[in-house]
Amino acid sequence: MLPLIRSHAAFERAEAGIDVAALRSAFERKPSWLAAWIATQRGGPVGYATATVDFSTWTGRRFLHLDCLFVRQDCRGSGIGAALLYAVRAYAAARSLSEVQWQTPDWNEDAARFYRRQGASMLRKSRFVLRVD
Template structure:
């Protein structure tokens, strides 16, 4: 298979030292979702830095060590359930990595992290036009909610 063959992919926990590999993927992801990324190297490095990291990240590398996908998550809290949960902020694969099981590897790494934190729920959003992502998430056992996400600059 191509560079996205899951059997030849390593998923690692990404830290500040991986910012140079993460940023191009973040920018490509934003373009894919018809937007633009404004995160800087310094901001991303700071968000991933321990202690007190506010962002957790995973990087998928092909057999040559090239970054072909990433996932990021933050810890959040639901006032309705009264419990914390893990929010999957992003899961993105380069075009050549899609459909080869790499997304499942990344999602499994995020789920394992949630379990290690003692969390029993993972939540996320995806654009309603991204039917391939919806199909992937449903195959992973996810359920769909009907809420829409809004944002406002303050």
């Protein structure tokens, strides 16, 4: 999964700082901090999705935060992204979570079109990051 994470970060013009130990730790915690789905083709990984459970103070309900959904560029358009999103949605429904939320870079128009085709609506917000040292 780590090579896909790095490919995803590079696609979004960023850098992934996670290593195997941190990723393993997120899965091994009880309860796990992270849920993940990996799509394979011909025995190799071609896409992944990761999510965490969060809580909205506005709605008073828990929701699933889709942290990442990525499909290798050479495999896009084949239904892999839709299958991953379906699995994420089913995971949320099985846990009685109110919705799935995520963000994508504003320049990624292909992703926005894909998400709209899947029935998602877009909220106009900007995401900020404040480092805590």
